[in-house]
């Protein structure tokens with residue numbers, strides 16, 4: 001049973017990748033982004049491996065409260081903030097930071113009475129039109145927050161880039177300039193850079209940086225892998241062959257018969273499918289490692305199984321080890337073959353898959 005679908009999580013690689021973040025941003029504090037169960041890696045164990053980091057960020061209050069309850073004492077920033085007074089009370093009770101991105105939130109803060117204060121991050125919408133105040137409202141929002149008795153002073157400041165992973169576009173530079181202009185004269189901590197900006201936009205490195213993906217060893221850029229920055233993949237996705245057989249020429253393979261053999265073919269059936277988080281969109285030809293050697297996926301990915309061409313491996317047999325990504329096979333390559341990004345693959349590992357630490 002030990003070789004069925006499982007992920008290996010290399011917590012030493014998390015520590016190594018944090019050191020790479022610090023090398024790239026030596027004068028910044030690091031707010032490690034561990035939302036979405038630490039990008040599918042298991043948030044409690046990743047938070048432990050990151051011990052000594054200056055702070056962490058999650059998307060939702062529920063994620064942050066769970067971390068407080070297991071004893072995490074560092075700064076925890078809730079990137080989506082709060083929408084109700086009840087939620088604000090929870091954030092204050094658990095000593096969580098909140099991102100402030102709308103007037104409605106400031107209305108709630110102004111009305112709120114509490115002798116415990118909350119640390120907030122005022123967010124500028126510098127071009128993504130997701131969360132944050134537009135340029136025209138930013139100073140007003142800052143002024144109101146500066147006068148809120150429940151808000152810890154000074155107010156910290158942040159923005160988020162829309163296109164930092166595309167090194168050829170000027171928009172990131174414009175976002176940096178806009179942020180710098182808007183926060184001029186404010187004494188609060190400044191915080192802009194995600195992984196891509198940490199690696200490609202040195203002028204986005206301010207008091208804090210907010211790496212996510214690179215902590216997990218993965219490149220935010222489409223044109224290179226994490227190892228080109230010295231990063232180590234944290235997650236490896238494993239399963240095993242459960243059947244090996246020879247099929248004749250002109251046999252169709254898998255649902256809808258999207259692959260038809262053009263010769264007698266040695267086929268392997270692997271116990272992995274989209275119900276485990278292997279992407280259904282992976283095309284025929286997507287590489288899979290069998291006993292450490294690359295072989296191509298053939299036909300459609302099913303719920304629990306995939307089929308691979310073992311013609312180059314005459315001695316392979318049921319029970320042999322398979323790696324879908326991670327050790328020896330970059331997740332960036334699989335993401336490209338499945339027309340997606342590594343983020344969705346990492347976050348998509350399902351409940352059925354066992355987690356092992358190495």
Ligand SMILES: *Cc1c(COP(=O)(O)O)cnc(C)c1O
Nearest residue numbers: 033079160194195210211212213
């Ligand atoms: C997810 C997220 C990050 C981390 O981004 P990566 O590309 O994974 O480094 C940083 N800031 C915000 C606001 C985010 O939502």
